[in-house]
Amino acid sequence: MKLHLRVWRQKSKESGGHFETYEAEGLNPNMSFLEMLDVVNDRLTQEGKEPIAFDHDCREGICGSCAMAINGEPHGPNKGATTCQVYLRSFKDGETLTVEPWRAKAFPVLKDLVTDRSAFDRIIQAGGFVSVNTGQAPDANAMPIGKEEAEKAFDAAHCIGCGACVAACRNGSAMLFAAAKVSHLGLLPQGQPERAERVRKMVEAMDAAGFGNCSNQYACEAVCPKEISADWIARMNRDYALSLAQKL
């Protein structure tokens, strides 16, 4: 099969970018989308051109590195899948695909499809943890946690920090990412002592990083490769208000 690609090329953070078109031919429908880019890149290298830079690592949908919009869709057309989990059988032979980096002010483009997502790390650094030093922990079974509570916490904790939520949001909001971590820790007894302070600090860091605000349209939820629920956003809004009320 073959595909026509329109790929965003940008030399550096400071420079402007533009689309370039490439023909990808002789493809196998069982190839992953990134393997197709590998093939295109090898050909570009052979032609003496610079290959397309893109972030990728585990290629099994868990590290959260790969980050590109295919036809305006963060991670491409599949539901609950990262870019590396998209296979060419999801596309029609001869289809034109427009490939772009995440678009958000808080995620500046570094080169081609590579963006700087360190703003997410700063949100976690502000409070996305339980303050327990190594060695301070009591026995693991000392604190029972109901099966359902643990499962819910896992659902929230499963976020891979890829940034698709921000990329899909028309406001470039990071609410789903922040809410998933606030909820993961807030659902567990271990997270209670810092619960109010955590949400306050994380929201402060989120706001400072230049993300937009949630306007409750849930595009984030629709594109999330781990299908993290927007319910967590409501939960974070509630947690935040409780935290704020303590300061009133």
Place this chain on the structure above:
Amino acid sequence: MTQGISMMIRSSIGRKWIAAITGLLMIGFVVVHMLGNLQMFAGTPDKINQYAHLLKSMPGVLWAFRLGLIAATGLHIWATLSLARENRMAKPQGYAVAGRKSRLQVTLTSATMVISGSIILGFVIFHLLHFTVQMVDRSYLSMQTVSGGVTMPDVYRMVITGFSNPWISGFYLLAMALLFSHLRHGAASVFQTLGVRDRHLAKIIGTGAWILAVALFLGFAAIPIAVLTGALRP
């Protein structure tokens, strides 16, 4: 205390709470307002005229409500516009092709909240000048009626006179349509911002918001339509 207020004013979620609570207050007002208006259909002009007179006879209460509403409106506008400005800055560039999954989430009504809100604000100002300050049509000042032996403004006649003008009725209907649009997303959004929505309630909240928005539209629109079609006459 000051830290809490500063958090509320500065943070994204704090301002969303302000927008949601003030929005709720305004929803409460428009519901009451609509119910009041429906007295136009009481069969006698006295009903609405006496209602208007009753409100005017309690200036303290009336002004407390008015000032509260003005404050709520002001806060609502400030909070939402400041959020919207940040939203625009946070997304300086969109995608060359619009994605299907994300596009499906964005409805026309949710994408046009600032526009619908602004036009509604414009309408409210006009509406106040029209019926409350009575600057649009100075003849309103002299429209008086006697009901139960008391002389009072003839609100019934003012309404009929006003809506007999197709331009005014048209603007009114447009504003009510936009109010429907604004509330369809806004009324549902309130629940998410206030943290009471989840995927089980989402359907109920969405439908509820739609029903409320439709009911308000029909309730308000009924009057100019009735006037224009002659169902309501002086």
Place this chain on the structure above:
Amino acid sequence: MKLDPRIPDGPLAQKWTKFKSSVRLVSPANKRKYEVIVVGTGLAGASAAASLAELGYRVKSFCFQDSPRRAHSIAAQGGINAAKNYQNDGDSVRRLFQDTIKGGDFRAREANVHRLAEVSVNIIDQCVAQGVPFAREYGGMLANRSFGGAQVSRTFYARGATGQQLLLGAYQALSRQIGLGRVRMHPRHEMLDLVVDQGRAQGIITRNLVTGELRAHEADAVLLCTGGYGNAYYLSTYARGSNATAIWRAHRRGALFSNPCFTQIHPTCIPVSGDYQSKLTLMSESLRNDGRCWVPKAQEDRRPAAQIPEGERDYFLERMYPSYGNLAPRDIASRAAKRVCDEGRGVGSSGLGVYLDFSEAIGRLGESTVRERYANLFAMYHEITGESAYEAPMRIFPAVHYTMGGLWVDYHLMSNVPGLFVLGEANFSDHGANRLGASALMQGLADGYFVLPYTLGDYLAQHKPGGAKKASETEAFWEATEAVQARTKKLLGIRGGKPVSDFHRRLGKILWDHCGMSRTRKGLEQGIDAIRGLRKEFWEDVNVPGSGEDLNQSLEKAGRVADFLELGELMCRDALERDESCGCHFREEHQTPDGECARRDKEFSHVSAWEYQGEGKAEVRHAEPLAFEEVQLATRSYK
């Protein structure tokens, strides 16, 4: 060279306790005067960096990914072992220790493994306190599952994403220290050289992968937590970025490399589907709790699985290893799968695959229970193959998954270069010739949370605080920086005819064919020749476009593949010199009549440790003898 493992004396079970109570300490006021470099942010690196910062050391942390949260520990699926005995099924520290030694086919150091088993229980406590959402029973207690090579249920898990949850726990602890300013984090930085001065590790040279800037960083100690080197095989379950550069550069600076030929081939991966393939995906070993491996009894039986009657199926693991059945250790299961495929009974279009069948489990437990246990794995399988494992059996085949070999370290996790510590998969220490499932996460976190914080203090206490010289003032740093610069220039200057991936793929094929699941003297010798030829060709004909002054992924790959081309040869040499079969290392010349590993304990009950001699020169092999005082050397049997 005499290799001193510095194992404390005394009875095995008391060594670690004794060590901890007699170890030298650094006072709290002095800790902040020491600077420590931690390279890598996986389970070992993140846990070490966080724990050291909590103690008060100043830490500089580096990772090549854009965020420390993306290290490949994140992809571990099945679970983490700990001798908690919460199931009351007879587990103990002693039993975990024995299982690990036996699982490693008696090629690991007793003292290290016993310590690992001891601290395993603390790891679970620590992770739970951090908020890791482990699976629970309805009563709120932690749930366990069983894994290969054990007859108890001691594996803790968080659905099929245990590695992710553990790593996020460590990442969050690290993030807390970054937020507090005690760790300076350098993402998108790759370590390209180790600086050794006056016989001690003094710092590293890094390349900023965004700007291309080379920088020297000095420190009182350097920790390498950079994972394994399985990507030498090109196709593996590793992340695409996983590489050996940090440990290989350290090796070239004098650190000994141990047991490089010990590479784990995991039995349950999705089979290769074509030449373009960049990556193999693991299906967690936990699936073997409920899935049954089989192939048709007849050769070239091309009927769909459902049409093959029960009587014509060979449940080969249950047949060959009745007591462990489908939960036989990885090396054994992989070789069994290879054997049935070699017999022409493999399934799938390539004939390189066996079935992993859940129909019996679905019948016994119901589809919903199976779904609850493995939904994300089944979904992953569906995404990749387009097939539903609820309806037809999965097809699986072995793939490179882990490397037991790595830099030589002593009981303190310090290499033979003073001040250079190696943690996690990057060292050789705990798994011998085969790692048991759910033990990698255990080792990474044991090293980082509970072992290194003690042993590092012992080293630093012997050196004056603030002793690290300024990088700018030391010749060794200039020399190392210039060496890195020269190499970068050389790679960019070749402008040959082939992309880096071409060489990588060919190296992988050589290693898989000659240094894979089954090895022979002749094959290994051929492999060494082929790698030498390929390496020569690489340096003449590789094409690395772009410049060194910005983000250049071709350059990154080229540097890593250049190192794999050297390491690959050493892997083959180690396999050649280890003239016995043990664990994952199966030399066809040494097998029992029924095709199992035949160890030669008298000659090879030792750890090999290779010393670099310079470009193009043959490395020198040293050996650290392994003394087994507590466990009886026995022929490993899972029958």
